[in-house]
Amino acid sequence: xxxxxxxxxxxxxxxxxxxxxxxxxxxxxxxxxxxxxxxxxxxxxxxxxxxxxxxxxxxxxxxxxxxxxxxxxxxxxxxxxxxxxxxxxxxxxxxxxxxxxxxxxxxxxxxxxxxxxxxxxxxxxxxxxxxxxxxxxxxxxxxxxxxxxxxxxxxxxxxxxxxxxxxxxxxxxxxxxxxxxxxxxxxxxxxxxxxxxxxxxxxxxxxxxxxxxxxxxxxxxxxxxxxxxxxxxxxxxxxxxxxxxxxxxxxxxxxx
Amino acid sequence: xxxxxxxxxxxxxxxxxxxxxxxxxxxxxxxxxxxxxxxxxxxxxxxxxxxxxxxxxxxxxxxxxxxxxxxxxxxxxxxxxxxxxxxxxxxxxxxxxxxxxxxxxxxxxxxxxxxxxxxxxxxxxxxxxxxxxxxxxxxxxxxxxxxxxxxxxxxxxxxxxxxxxxxxxxxxxxxxxxxxxxxxxxxxxxxxxxxxxxxxxxxxxxxxxxxxxxxxxxxxxxxxxxxxxxxxxxxxxxxxxxxxxxxxxxxxxxxxxxxxxxxxxxxxxxxxxxxxxxxxxxxxxxxxxxxxxxxxxxxxxxxxxxxxx
Amino acid sequence: xxxxxxxxxxxxxxxxxxxxxxxxxxxxxxxxxxxxxxxxxxxxxxxxxxxxxxxxxxxxxxxxxxxxxxxxxxxxxxxxxxxxxxxxxxxxxxxxxxxxxxxxxxxxxxxxxxxxxxxxxxxxxxxxxxxxxxxxxxxxxxxxxxxxxxxxxxxxxxxxxxxxxxxxxxxxxxxxxxxxxxxxxxxxxxxxxxxxxxxxxxxxxxxxxxxxxxxxxxxxxxxxxxxxxxxxxxxxxxxxxxxxxxxxxxxxxxxxxxxxxxxxxxxxxxxxxxxxxxxxxxxxxxxxxxxxxxxxxxxxxxxxxxxxxxxxxxxxxxxxxxxxxxxxxxxxxxxxxxxxxxxxxxxxxxxxxxxxxxxxxxxxxxxxxxxxxxxxxxxxxxxxxxxxxxxxxxxxxxxxxxxxx
Numbered sequence: 029x030x031x032x033x034x035x036x037x038x039x040x041x042x043x044x045x046x047x048x049x050x051x052x053x054x055x056x057x058x059x060x061x062x063x064x065x066x067x068x069x070x071x072x073x074x075x076x077x078x079x080x081x082x083x084x085x086x087x088x089x090x091x092x093x094x095x096x097x098x099x100x101x102x103x104x105x106x107x108x109x110x111x112x113x114x115x116x117x118x119x120x121x122x123x124x125x126x127x128x129x130x131x132x133x134x135x136x137x138x139x140x141x142x143x144x145x146x147x148x149x150x151x152x153x154x155x156x157x158x159x160x161x162x163x164x165x166x167x168x169x170x171x172x173x174x175x176x177x178x179x180x181x182x183x184x185x186x187x188x189x190x191x192x193x194x195x196x197x198x199x200x201x202x203x204x205x206x207x208x209x210x211x212x213x214x215x216x217x218x219x220x221x222x223x224x225x226x227x228x229x230x231x232x233x234x235x236x237x238x239x240x241x242x243x244x245x246x247x248x249x250x251x252x253x254x255x256x257x258x259x260x261x262x263x264x265x266x267x268x269x270x271x272x273x274x275x276x277x278x279x280x281x282x283x284x
Numbered sequence: 285x286x287x288x289x290x291x292x293x294x295x296x297x298x299x300x301x302x303x304x305x306x307x308x309x310x311x312x313x314x315x316x317x318x319x320x321x322x323x324x325x326x327x328x329x330x331x332x333x334x335x336x337x338x339x340x341x342x343x344x345x346x347x348x349x350x351x352x353x354x355x356x357x358x359x360x361x362x363x364x365x366x367x368x369x370x371x372x373x374x375x376x377x378x379x380x381x382x383x384x385x386x387x388x389x390x391x392x393x394x395x396x397x398x399x400x401x402x403x404x405x406x407x408x409x410x411x412x413x414x415x416x417x418x419x420x421x422x423x424x425x426x427x428x429x430x431x432x433x434x435x436x437x438x439x440x441x442x443x444x445x446x447x448x449x450x451x452x453x454x455x456x457x458x459x460x461x462x463x464x465x466x467x468x469x470x471x472x473x474x475x476x477x478x479x480x481x482x483x484x485x486x487x488x489x490x491x492x493x494x495x496x497x498x499x500x501x502x503x504x505x506x507x508x509x510x511x512x513x514x515x516x517x518x519x520x521x522x523x524x525x526x527x528x529x530x531x532x533x534x535x536x537x538x539x540x541x542x543x544x545x546x547x548x549x550x551x552x553x554x555x556x557x558x559x560x561x562x563x564x565x566x567x568x569x570x571x572x573x574x575x576x577x578x579x580x581x582x583x584x585x586x587x588x589x590x591x592x593x
Numbered sequence: 594x595x596x597x598x599x600x601x602x603x604x605x606x607x608x609x610x611x612x613x614x615x616x617x618x619x620x621x622x623x624x625x626x627x628x629x630x631x632x633x634x635x636x637x638x639x640x641x642x643x644x645x646x647x648x649x650x651x652x653x654x655x656x657x658x659x660x661x662x663x664x665x666x667x668x669x670x671x672x673x674x675x676x677x678x679x680x681x682x683x684x685x686x687x688x689x690x691x692x693x694x695x696x697x698x699x700x701x702x703x704x705x706x707x708x709x710x711x712x713x714x715x716x717x718x719x720x721x722x723x724x725x726x727x728x729x730x731x732x733x734x735x736x737x738x739x740x741x742x743x744x745x746x747x748x749x750x751x752x753x754x755x756x757x758x759x760x761x762x763x764x765x766x767x768x769x770x771x772x773x774x775x776x777x778x779x780x781x782x783x784x785x786x787x788x789x790x791x792x793x794x795x796x797x798x799x800x801x802x803x804x805x806x807x808x809x810x811x812x813x814x815x816x817x818x819x820x821x822x823x824x825x826x827x828x829x830x831x832x833x834x835x836x837x838x839x840x841x842x843x844x845x846x847x848x849x850x851x852x853x854x855x856x857x858x859x860x861x862x863x864x865x866x867x868x869x870x871x872x873x874x875x876x877x878x879x880x881x882x883x884x885x886x887x888x889x890x891x892x893x894x895x896x897x898x899x900x901x902x903x904x905x906x907x908x909x910x911x912x913x914x915x916x917x918x919x920x921x922x923x924x925x926x927x928x929x930x931x932x933x934x935x936x937x938x939x940x941x942x943x944x945x946x947x948x949x950x951x952x953x954x955x956x957x958x959x960x961x962x963x964x965x966x967x968x969x970x971x972x973x974x975x976x977x978x979x980x981x982x983x984x985x986x987x988x989x990x991x992x993x994x995x996x997x998x
Contacts, residue, residue: 085477103615113626114619117479127470130493130587139488140478145621190474197478299894306808309800310818313868316861317821320832323839381639389633398640400988405647407980409922411951412654412973415958419966420653453643481625483632504827511829513925514951518958538831538925545834545929551843563835567828574827578820 033060036201036231037082042096044077044086051077054096055257057250064223064232066246066263068239070278074255075235079203082233083119084112100201117144120194124206126186128178128193133170136178136189137161140197156196163229164192165222184215188222195230202226204234208241220245239279243267251275324567327560334554340561346524348544348555355558357565359524363534367445367520368509370530374449375505379456380498386457387464388486399461406454414518417447422519429531439521439533448515452505459504463497463581464490466588496584503577507570513538537562654977658970660731664759664772665722667692667748671701673711678702685720692741696773697721719755724771724964730754734963762971766937767953771964776972779953781939782852782932783921786949789856790863790920795913797860798867802909805868806875807897826865833862834929842930850931850946858926863916870912874905907994914987918980924951950976 037059044052052074059065067075077086084105086092097104105115128136137157138147147153157174161167166188170181178189187207194202204223208216223232223245236242242249243263250260251274259266259275270276332340335355343356382402386395422443429436436442467490475485491498521533522543544559669689671677677684681698697720705711726745729735737745748754766778801818809815837858841847847854878901886896927933933952940947948956950972957969 083477085473088473088476101616103617105617107615110615110617111619111622111626113479113481114617114622115479116477117619118617121477123470123474123477125470127468127474129471129474129489139475140480143480143484143488143625144619193474193478299892302894302898303808306800306804309797310804310809312797313801313825313864314818314821316864317825317828319840319861320825320828320836323836324832327835327839378639378642381636382643385633385636385640389636398644401644401647402640403984404981405643407918407922407984408650409924409951409976409980411922411924411955411958412977415954415969415973416650416653418958419657450643450646457643481629483629484625487632507827507829511831513829513831513928514955517925517928518955538829541831541835542925542928545838546931546933560835560839563832567832570827570829571824574824577827578823 033063035059036061036100037233038097038099040097040099042078042081042094042098044074044081044095045093046089047091051255052081053255057257057260059231059233060248061231062227062229063247064227064234064245065248065250066242067233067235067250067252068237068242068278069252069258071237073252075250075252076205078252079205079233079235082201082203083116083121085116085121087112117197118199119201119203120197120199121203122187122190122194122205122207125210126183126190128181128186128189130177130179132175133161133178133181133189134174137193137196140193144197146196146198160192160196161189163195163226164188165218165225166192182215184211184218187211187215187219191219191222191226195226199230201231201233204232206235206237209237216241239267239281251278253278321567324560324563327557328564330552331554331557331561334557344526346540348558353554355554355561357537357540357562359526360535360537360540360562361565362526363441363520363524364510364536364538366528366530366534367441367448367516367536368506370442370445371448371452371509371512372502372506374446375452375456375509376502378449379453379501379505380460382453382457383460383464384486384491387461388482388490402454402457405450406458408451410451410512410514411518413447413451414514414516417443417515417519421447425531434531436531437521437533439519440531441520441534442530444516444519445530447519448509448512451512451515452508455505455508456501459501459581460494460498463494463501463584466497466584467493468588494584496580496587500577500580500584503573503580507573507577510573511538511566511570513542517542537566541566651977654970654973657967658972658974660733661762661967661971662759663731663756664761665727665730666719666755666757667722667726667745668717668719668753668755669693670715671718671720672715673701673705674713678705688744691738692723692726692745694721694723694770694772696768696770721761721772722754724962727772728963730756731967733967762968766939767935767948767956768937769935771960771962771968774957774965774968776950776953776968776975778936778939779948779950779972780975782936782947782952783949785852785940785943785947786855786859786927786932787917787921789852789943790859791913791917793857793860794863794867794916798864798913798916799871799909801864802868802871802875803897803902806872807893807901822865822868825861826869829925830862830923831925831929833858834926836861837926837930848944848946850934850948852940852943852945852947854930855927855932855947855949856943858930859920859923862923862926863920866916866919867909867913870915871905871909874908874912875901877908878904907990911987911991914983914990918983918987921949921983922951922976922980924949924955927952928955950979 035058039055039057042052042055043050055078067079069075080086081094082098086094094106098106103110129139131139134157137160138153141147141156142149142153147156158167161170166185169185178186181189208219220241226232246263249263249266251258251266253274259270259272266275267279270279340355340357342358343354344358345354345356346360347354386399390398422438422440425440425443426436426438471489471493472485475489516536516539520539521535522539523533523535525532525534527534541559541562544556550556669685671684673684678701681701682690684698684701685693725735725737729737729742729745745754761773762775764777765773765775768774805815805818837854841854841857842849882900882904883896886900927949932948933956934946934948936946936948954969954972954976957965957972
């Protein structure tokens with residue numbers, strides 16, 4: 029589609045079943061490096077389910093069965109020799125509700141890198157925490173209270189802490205599942221600005237209900253409906269000149 | 285209008301009577317706690333008027349029923365302590381391990397079948413545990429250590445401690461299971477999404493979050509161990525023994541209370557009243573443990589806004 | 594990807610080369626997964642330990658207790674005449690005197706009275722054997738001289754020894770003669786005691802719960818009651834025994850060892866269980882029911898009495914049955930108030946000295962004769978069966994009346 033961009037994630041014929049119900053039908057799409065890709069569509073269209081396939085979070089649900097390939101950096105993450113824990117380390121995730129751990133702000137960020145052995149306790153760890161918080165645009169607000177619990181922050185700050193926590197593991201891809209739907213407009217704006225900043229270093233895939241948000245931040249937009257990928261293109265194309273009538277109807281708010 | 289008025293007055297009176305009955309019932313419930321406290325307190329005071337409180341707390345010789353009787357409870361406290369420690373070192377790891385298995389690893393089917401089995405363990409009368417400790421476990425311990433040429437008493441602290449620990453497993457597992465399950469799933473997901481393994485998530489995120497509840501369960505178990513009577517009466521010794529060797533016979537507060545009150549003693553003799561002095565100490569210690577435990581669990585509930593624990 | 598160069602480069606590190614060749618290979622993960630599995634194993638072993646202990650324990654009790662439900666009878670000649678009625682020992686040939694139960698001989702006068710035709714005859718009769726004979730035949734430790742052992746062996750060959758169902762265990766009270774001792778007076782004692790307990794604790798508990806849930810405002814006074822109830826539930830049971838001794842027996846002068854005192858003492862212990870479960874049951878009745886009642890112009894008492902309580906009743910019953918089961922297994926406080934007396938005959942009222950099932954178990958467990966051990970275990974089997982039945986009933990009630998609002 030875009031020749032100057034490098035494909036980061038390549039999804040091929042992805043089918044997903046909850047027990048006997050098929051929730052995703054043969055999804056095929058390429059997601060490009062250092063771009064923000066938005067997944068839009070009405071509730072229950074499968075966009076969040078699809079997002080969770082990308083870091084194998086669906087493996088946690090017993091009844092889920094997945095067919096097809098998701099190739100990240102030339103390796104199918106559903107291959108037998110791939111450890112889902114390692115996948116999640118390289119594909120980070122930010123959730124809808126800010127969910128900092130009931131630990132200090134510092135420990136929230138340092139927890140995973142320490143466990144992964146990315147850094148050892150001490151100055152290196154301090155540095156990583158600082159770097160991650162700076163990248164998440166939270167450093168100035170929390171630098172004097174790193175030992176306070178993460179849950180003491182405001183909702184928007186908590187969500188940025190969750191982002192800092194995710195980037196501290198140094199992933200390649202960051203998945204965001206409606207990251208601003210629980211936040212106020214000002215916090216939302218900050219997170220959106222942060223996303224635009226982060227895409228320099230990461231590939232970001234975001235599920236959103238908010239059409240304007242997709243328009244503001246996303247480079248590429250994919251429209252899902254009833255478990256099908258209906259249309260996937262430049263955000264501009266999708267919003268201004270969609271190929272399909274269905275997409276246009278959704279974008280213009282005729283249903284959804 | 286008239287019949288209405290009549291009826292109203294009638295139901296008003298009935299209402300008052302019922303309210304009065306209900307309030308009285310509530311009052312009785314309160315009086316019970318104070319009843320326990322004061323009935324023990326008064327007799328204990330009487331004891332301390334006859335004998336020194338200081339020697340009771342720090343003395344090392346307990347010899348009731350003789351002419352020159354002495355009431356130094358330290359060896360009794362130490363025996364209680366040793367047996368309780370043994371019980372907790374069985375109950376805590378097994379109880380917590382079981383709770384983690386039930387809440388984090390077991391399938392709903394396994395959970396539905398294993399949990400009632402653990403509850404049976406909680407429903408077995410303590411006299412039955414005592415019989416089991418005395419008849420089966422204590423001889424087994426003597427036999428086992430005999431193989432290595434180590435002498436163990438038939439009334440060893442180990443036997444009653446281990447069996448008491450088993451009795452406390454469900455106390456710890458049941459409450460811990462509840463609090464672990466109350467930790468929001470979003471916490472687990474967040475940790476797993478960072479590339480943590482299940483056990484790392486449990487150890488670093490779930491357990492610390494549930495910690496107040498787990499500590500609360502532990503304190504409750506501790507208070508149960510301290511107050512447990514039948515197991516030690518049947519399987520532990522009568523001899524006050526200031527020792528750390530779990531293979532020796534030891535006695536506990538509850539054993540000496542029973543010993544002092546069973547048989548025909550004059551009620552107002554120091555021999556009998558010493559039971560109330562011991563009872564007072566037991567009451568205070570278990571009450572403090574329970575109050576701490578309750579306040580911890582209340583904090584946990586407030587944190588996660590749970591009303592059902 | 595898999596060029597030969599790559600392969601050689603990785604070969605010296607050992608292991609699966611292909612597995613290491615992709616971007617998702619993480620060398621730290623192997624040991625982390627091992628630790629994860631070990632942790633899971635630990636939790637699995639914990640619950641396995643707890644459950645297998647339970648099974649071992651129940652199995653141990655059954656193996657020890659089952660033989661007690663059979664008792665040995667032997668056929669010997671019994672002489673019925675004036676002399677033997679007076680001195681029953683003589684009714685039996687000297688040879689057999691040591692193998693026959695002393696307790697059975699007491700029946701001779703009654704047998705003659707029932708059947709006067711026996712008078713002056715010598716009849717072969719099935720007679721309860723001595724507990725040592727019984728233990729010998731059950732393969733347990735016994736104290737029996739060789740002479741008598743041989744005698745029993747020959748009698749056995751002649752078909753003069755029989756194992757019969759042990760009716761005595763259910764029809765007799767305690768006895769100093771092991772083969773003549775039974776569980777009946779303990780069962781009756783438990784029933785009387787628990788009647789007192791429930792008559793006191795049930796109405797008090799339910800009324801307190803109704804007051805706290807339906808009438809009391811949430812103020813310091815109710816909070817005090819609440820804290821109190823929680824603490825009451827955690828007081829070691831033996832301390833209730835001290836209360837019973839000091840208050841009911843010494844202060845009020847109630848009869849020692851009686852089901853009255855025992856029942857009252859257990860009632861105070863059961864109270865918090867009933868209050869807590871009744872409150873939970875009342876709380877689970879949705880407010881819409883109450884609003885509807887007030888909407889019809891009913892008073893608070895009417896709403897509670899006619900609409901809330903009936904709906905909460907199954908829950909209250911469940912909690913009360915669980916409380917009852919706990920009281921039934923309680924021993925320590927009853928020992929303190931003297932309910933471990935030797936009670937050969939079942940008590941006729943709540944004022945007579947009595948013993949209860951767990952206390953009888955405790956008494957038997959302390960007996961030196963081996964024959965009492967199997968009776969202890971048999972008593973435990975009876976007690977645990979009743980407790981499991983009660984708990985199953987509670988679960989059944991909960992399931993049957995479970996309403997999802």
